[in-house]
Amino acid sequence: MIVTMHIGRRMVTLVTAACLTLGVVGCATGPDQPDTVAEEFAAALDSGDAASAAALTTDPAAAEEMISGLFEGLGNDDPTVTVAGIGDGDTFDLDVSWSFGEERDWSYRTTGSAMEDPAEETDDDDGWRVRWDPAVLAPQLSEGASLRYTPTTGTPPTIFDSAGQPLMSEQIVTLVNLDSSADPAVVAPLLATAAPTITADSLAADLEAAAGAPMTAVVLREADLAPVEEQLSALPGVTLAPQPRLLTANRDLSSPVWSGLDEMWHENQAATAGWAVQSVAADGTVRSIAGVDPTEAPDLHTTIDPDLQSRAEATLASFDRPAVIVGIDADTGAVRTVAQNAAADLEGPVALTGLYPPGSTFKVATTSAALQAGLAEPDTMLPCPGVATVGDRTIPNDESFDLGEVPLHTAFANSCNTTMAGLAVDMPSTALTEAALQFGLGVDYVTPGLVTVTGNVPPMETGAARVEGAIGQGQVTASPFGMALVAASIAGGKTPLPTIVEGQPATADQEVAPAPADTIAALRTMMRETVTDGTASELSDFSELIGKTGTAEYGGNNGAADNVSGAHGWFIGAQDNLAFAVFIAGADSSAPAVGAAGEWLGR
Known part of the structure; x- marks a missing residue:
């Protein structure tokens, strides 16, 4: 038919x-x-x-x-x-x-x-x-032969750190796969030599969850596999599957930056890849019969400082709550450090995209707005009562400290909430928004190899909103990366374009003129006083260090759905060209962030 x-x-x-x-x-x-x-x-x-x-x-x-x-x-x-x-x-x-x-x-x-x-x-x-x-x-094509299509790549490129040493490279790792016939009691001790958290019970639970399907127990680097490879290979139910993977040269380094670099590396590999149609003979002989040869993908030279990164990770490791350090070159925008601890890793890349109230670190923007509006000069005498009712809001200082009438620079160095609220209440609705943008806060950057969010400072239509915004609360949010960029803008005189791969700076969604030079100079002086005689005086022995502390309340009156309340700790600053932000979630004060900065900077 x-x-x-x-x-x-x-x-x-x-x-x-x-x-x-x-x-x-x-x-x-x-x-x-x-x-x-x-x-x-x-x-x-x-x-x-x-x-x-x-x-x-x-x-x-x-x-x-x-x-x-x-x-x-x-x-x-x-x-x-x-x-x-x-x-x-x-x-x-x-x-x-x-x-x-x-x-x-x-x-x-x-x-x-x-x-x-x-x-x-x-x-x-x-x-x-x-x-x-x-x-x-x-x-x-003949009997017993076959054809196959395959992408082809050149020599795998290397990702280098700022010192010219390999930061990440393609390495061979081995997947240790188990099936239902594997004996967890025999396998676990061998794997525990490289992964101490693996136990016979944990493997048994994983196998049960796999419901008879093969499962990957662990992925081992070559150095970890070598001592146990022969024993593992001899065990029933155990299969070793090697595969290439992009890894850090130093296994102890961990940063949310790596994922962006990994993506960029693979994009470059794909862009330079060739292809081949291969003839596979019955005896296994392979010969290319069509295709295009690959070109060599470029190495990536990053701005990451390996010493600063390693010290930052070591500093943060002792915290049992999310903790972050971001360091940026104030002149060039080169990202030197992006570190966060294990607790922060559980919440995602919070160093780059996590948004939190910046608390009193935002007073650099409030003070800048006041100076530019002519509301005060650094030496202008202003009230700093322990508690003040400004408009329809009652604002206290930390533990209600009262300085009486003091110059603006003293109120800044001691982080007077009441002074800042009094300055901001009568500002235009966009004053704090515009001041923040002058320091890069609220600007969106597209940075090759790096995904970031700086923060959000919307216009504040009511006096109450401006009172809260003046002290980095209410509608104001910032990421640690965004606050490091604020510090870099003050230290360098203008907001630099962030860069993680040499020669590939960010593009910004808007161009914003920097704050006037005399305003920035005044802020540097006040931030130096914060270190020598103010809330960061613990670090007074660091020469040329400038900074601003911040305690940022969350929950409670700020509207957390679960009504959990507390305070984050912040410290932003700069020494020489290195600008930075330190953030400790739920620290209840800025003291832990100040201490972490000192340890990282080399106390």
């Missing part, structure tokens, strides 16, 4: 399922001309129908296996196949092309032949079949 169907742009004649079930011998008739069988064979291949194409040959079983294997090996069952011509006698040519993606096309011509099949003879006509030969599908 013959069925005529429309497939794509052709009318194709296909053998029905009943014919396929019975085989060629069981069919009453076949295509009645060599050109007809060639057209039908080409149409079936073009539609990706291995069974129908195979049924038109003299050896359907072998042909279907080979055609299906070709589709699988090339990862593509959608070739374009047309009859290029019919030769003398029973020969025909096929034009075949495959597309493996943009600018990855492989085209060729093959020659086949048809023959009359005596089993198809009838009183009226003879049946014709394609004489089965794998070479009709692709050049150099």
